[in-house]
Structures are given as C-alpha cells and as structure tokens.
Amino acid sequence: MVTERQLEIILAVVYEYITTGEPVGSRAISKRYLTGKSPATIRNEMADLEEMGYLWQPHTSAGRVPTSKAYRFYVDAILQRKPAPPQGLERWLKEIKKRRRNTEELLSYVSTLMSRTTRCFSVAAIGALGNMQPRRVDFVRLDSEHVMVLVVLEGGLVHHRVIAVPGDISQEKLDAAARKVNELIASRPWSEVRTALYRQIRGELEDYFNACLAAIDELDAMALRQNYHFFARGASEILKLPDFQDVSRISAILALLEEEESLLCLLESYSLKEGLHVIIGEENAIEEMRDYSLLFNVVDAAGCRMILGLIGPLRMDYEGSIATLEAISKDLREDHM
Template sequence: MLSERQLEVVLAVVYDYIQTGEPVGSRTLSKKYLTGRSAATIRNEMSDLEELGYLVQPHTSAGRIPTSRAYRLYVDTILQRRRVPHPEAERWIADLREQRRDVEGALAYISQLLTRVTQYVSVAALAPFQEIRLLRVDFLRMDSTHALAIVVVEGGLVHHKMISFPCEVRQEELETLSRRINTVMAGRTWNEARNDLLQYVMNELREKEENCRAAISEMDGLLSAQPFRFYRGGAHHLLAMPDFKDLGKLHAVFSLLEEESALVELVDNCALNGTLTVTIGEENPEERMHDCSVVLATANTGGRKAILGLIGPVRMNYESSIAVLETVLEGLRDDDGSEEEQRHVY
C-alpha cells in the first residue's frame, strides 16, 4: 500500500513522462508538480518506489521512468474521476447520431476521427451476429422438407434462410422447436444458448432429432456467416513516435494489425463482456503488443455490437484517449447515452 506522498510521486512521474518522453528527476517534480516537497524528499521516495517496482532508472545519472505497474495505477486513478470533454464533443455526437442508420459508414467515420484526434492507431469493428441477442425465431413450412427460418435480432433487424430437412417435417413440429428456441434464447446470445438447444433436442425431441439438429445447424451457419468486420486507421502515426524507433518493435505491431485473426483475438474479450478495458504493455497476452497499450470499448448500435479502440505506445495519453473514446461511444450508442457505460479495467 503506497503512502499519499508516494502516490503523488508516481502519478507525477507518469504524467510528466507521458508529456515529455524523458526520464523524470526529483528536481523536476519539486519545481513543476510537488512544490511543497523538497527535491531530497522526493528523491528518497523515488528510490523506494523503484524497489517497489513502480519506477526504473535507465542509468545512474538519469531520472526515473514509470513501469507498467505505475501506468496501471495512473489509469485506475483516471477512471475514478470525471473526464473533461473534448471541445468538439457535441459536434461529434450530433454527427454520429445522424449516421447510426448506416452502421458500417459510421464506423469508417469513427476510425478516421479517432486517429485524427489522438494520432494513435484506431480500430473499429462490428461483432459477429452470434454475439447479438436474438429476440425471436420462427419457422414457416414451405413444403414437406423445407422451411423458412426467420430470425429477429437485437435492434429489430430481420434475417432469414431456407432450411432443408433430411426427413419430412410438419408445421406443428416447427412451432414446437420455435417455442423452445425462443424460451432458451431469452436474454442470451446464440453462442450462449446453442449447446442448451442441442441438449434439449437430444433429451426431448429424439424422434425428430435429425430434423432439429439440421435446423440448429442451419441457424448456426446463418448467424456465424459474418465474422468481425474491421476498420483500421493511423498505423503510419507509429513511424513518428520515438517509442517505436526500434524497427523490430514497429514490425511486430504492423504484422499484428495486418492479421485478421490476431485482431479478432484482441477485441474478442471486449466484445463479450461489454466493458471499457485498458490493457497496458505486458498485460496483453499477445507478445507483439508488449510495447503497446490498448483501450477498447463497446456500444450497441443498429442492432449490432460495435467495438472501438485505440492502440498506442505504453506512454500513450490515457486520459485524452479514454475521454475521446467515451465521447464517440455516446454518439454511437442506441440509447443516446442515457445510461452510463459500465467500465472495467484489468
């Protein structure tokens, strides 16, 4: 547990290092931020904080720089207080609310907006349909072995697909399956309910198991047909950052941004838990991201789950990045921002 003075020192070091990119000395802190503390007192605290793993000293004659542990403390502090909105926040929100009917167009706009304002890499994505909550499923019998599946998802969007059955099927059997699916799906996504439906077919509908399995398989195909749709921007900004002078680090990040599967893994957890997340440096399980921090958040828009994010150096301006991202989310959300986004950091 840090003392109040140690907390002040850590936060001041992180803030100054974000602004300057230079190791921070005790004299700088005493003059700029902690004017009531002497340089000698601050120097002693910095030495203790180095032993505790919050600061490191590049070489003996230099000041200190923050570790990931110090950045984590700094980010946690940011998220506990209200952020100052960007001067253009109202205009962004108004523009986005006008564009929400064209979700893909809005995400392309957001991707460019985020990178222009923050100078970091932006990521915007639409989650697959299987991550969306289903409102209702109906089957309309077309002939003895065919039926039309009608799926209504969150936001009122309707999707349909013709299903072929291996055996003859009656309308009342389709209605029984439909009722069961709607009961199991209540408040859940397709991914969450699929196994329960298959279990029900095996236990309760054995005589029609083949047909029911075919129906569920066809629905799975319909809802899984569209993977994440990504919009990226601003990767060239990394070239100008001193944090990526090492070409090996730069190549590692670029290679990840070019891999669709790696991006899916990066945003997948956020898409599932519906929270704002900040992952700092080595907290990221993807080794290529250990020199980066990632801020991700989600919003429900147009019946789809959208994931928005920023990728920058560990020395990124977290306060500004989070504030910009939250402003964009307010304009994109279906609820017009009437409910505060749930926030979580890990």
C-alpha cells in the same frame, strides 16, 4: 504499501513523462509538484519506488520513467474523476449521424475519427450477440450447389455468406422459405426465432428442410462464433509518434493488427463484458503488445456488440483518449437504436 507522498510522486512522474517524453528527474518533481520538498528528499523516495517496481531508470544518471504499474495508478486515478469529453469532437459526432448510410461505413468512419483525435491506432468491430434480432433474411440461389444467405439485423448490420447446399434448390423454394422465416422473425430475438423455426421445419417446411437447416446453422454460427467485422485505422498515426522510431517493433505489431484473426484473439483474451477496459503495457498477455497500451470499450446494443479500441504508446494521453472513447461510444449506442 505506498505512502500518500509516494503516490503523489508516482502520479507526478507519470504526468510529467506523458507531457514531455523525457525521463523525469528529482529536480523537476521538486520544482513543479512537491514544491515544499528538496530534490534530495524526492530522490530518496524515488529510489524506494524503483525498488518497489513503480519507476525505472534507462541508465544510472538519467531521470525516472514510469513502469506499467505506475501507469496503472495514474489511470485508476483518472477513472475516478470522469474526464470531460474533448472539445471539437461534437462536430464530428454530428457528422456520424449523417453518415449512417450503412453500419459498415459508420464504423469505418468512427474508426478513422478515433484515430485522428487520439493519434492512436484504432479498431472498431461489430458482431452479432446471442440475443441478436434478425430483421430480415433472404436466400439467393447462386448455382446448383451454392446459396447465399443474407441477414439484416435490427441494428442495420448486414451479414452474408455463401453456403454449400447438398441438392439443387430452386429460387422459388428459397423465396418461400425466406418468406416463412421472415414471418416468424417480427423483431424477436434469435433464440426464439430459432426454436420456432425448428418446430416449423418438422411440419410445414419439410420441403425446404436442407436450405433452412443450413441457414439456421449459419445464423447460429453468427451469433456464437461472433464473427466480427473489423475496421482498423491509424497505423500512420503510431508511426508519427516520437516514441516509435524503431521500425522493427512497429512492423511486428502492425502485422498483428492487420490480421483479423489475431485481433479477434486479442479481444477474446479479455472478458468481454460491457464497459471500458484498460490494459497497460506489461499487463497485456501478448508479447508484442508489451510496449503499448490498449483501451477498449464494449457496447452492446440492438443485439449487436460493438467494440471500440485504441492502441497507443504507454505514454499516451489516457485522459483524452478515455474521454474520446466514452463520448463516441455513448453517441454510438444512442444512435444504434
């Protein structure tokens, strides 16, 4: 167990280290945080804390650096008292609303905004949920074997994909099929539309069977496989940090973050329930992420799931970053109908 005083020391070391970036010595703690106690006392405590795995020494005669375990204490403390959103952000949030020309642009902008204000690498992702509400479906014949399925979801997300169809279907038939589907939709969740569609296929829609079946499959896939659209920004921000002058490590993580598939893996490795998630350094299952912290917020709205994530150094500004993330998420949820 950790005593009251040890906790104080842990928090002090984390705070000091986040601020200065230098290993923290006993003198600094004695002078600035536990003013009543002498460096020697702090030293004894620190030695114990090191044994318990909260602190860590780069070398014998350096100060202490917090471990992931210590950061965890710190972050949990922050999460208690909801931090205030950073100033200046509001102006940008207003800008977001203006920018609502389409969901992709919106998220791209949000991602840039996050990375700028937090100086972290940022990811914004959006995908359909099982209860997504399609608003509009359209089929476009491309050639004798390919049809493009277009779906507009309630939240304004547009999804399109080319599918192969077994036999040539005329645009007229596709139009008729699309019209039927659109009539059925009327802002109901996909699961309802789906069963209704299946019922209709057996009867009326027999004619368009193939096209419809393929389209239904496609829509199902959208909802289930959760094929997210990703918007990642701020690689340059991470490079600016004094912590990462060692290029080799950055290259590894950048490769990871550039691949959408690995990003998806990363996100899927956590329970994606709504709300804020904080994964600190060694808590992360992925080897390359051990030197970084990952914050992300899952927001479900209008049948879509949005994920806003930040990746920064272990000694990132958790307080500010969490506040920024929450503020943007809140705004986005409200904005996203």
